[in-house]
Amino acid sequence: MPFVNEFIPAEDVEKYGIKAIDEKFIVGGTDARDWTVDRDRNIYLRNVAMGAGAELELRNQLTWSFYWRGDLLTLRLDLLAATGGPGEPGWSHWKLVWLNGSNGLPQHLRQYKTQVIEDLKAALTIYQGSGVYSADYSGYSIALEIGEGCVI
Template sequence: MPFLNEFIPAADVEKYDLKAINAKFVVGRTNARDWTVDRDRDIYLRNVATGAGAEPELRNQTTWTFYWHGELLTLRLDLLDASGGPGEPGWSHWKLVWLNGSSGLPLHLEQFRGQIIGDLREALTAYQGSGVYSADYSEYSITLEIGEECVL
């Protein structure tokens, strides 16, 4: 089954202990109630914090949890640009600024680096810029840039 955007079912809130994860973000909580999930591969992508402020460089800074085969990774992704509307092709350009606070992947996952980044690209493509709130695009693509400062 491919990635899909959905509101998180109560059973999955329990299964993935999302209440405990939520407590770590946005001054003790996050309002993230939806995700992009591939249940068959046990992977989810969830936006847990978005920057605040009028300046695009601040409000486009986002923090995500990326659960990959039993491992919870924390990412900072900056949305550099996006375009598209209902019925049109849509796209977004993301920059991976850090992974696990720039400490990178745990040692036991380093051999899967390419697969993890590939799965992240796939999840961001399915997310379509807004997850369950995305427009009904005719097609969607993403560019994922890895920042110089990002340790993988």
């Protein structure tokens, strides 16, 4: 089964410890209740915090939990640009600023870094900029750049 956007079912909230993860983000925790998930491969991508403020560069700083085959990773992705509307092709340009702070992948995952990045790209493509709230695009693509100081 490929990635899909959905609201998180109650049984998965329990299975993945979503409530405990929520408490780590934003004062009082996050209330994000949707994700992009591939159950067959045990991978999900979930936006858990958004930048605040009037400046675009701050608002577009997003923190994500990326559960990859048993390991919970925390990412900061900045949305650099996006286009498209209902019935049109959509596109977004992301920049991976950091992965697990400045630590990068855990040692046991470093041999899989290419696959982790490919899976992140696939999840972001299905996410389409807004997950379950995305417009009905005629197609969607993404560009993902790795920040200069990002340790993978």
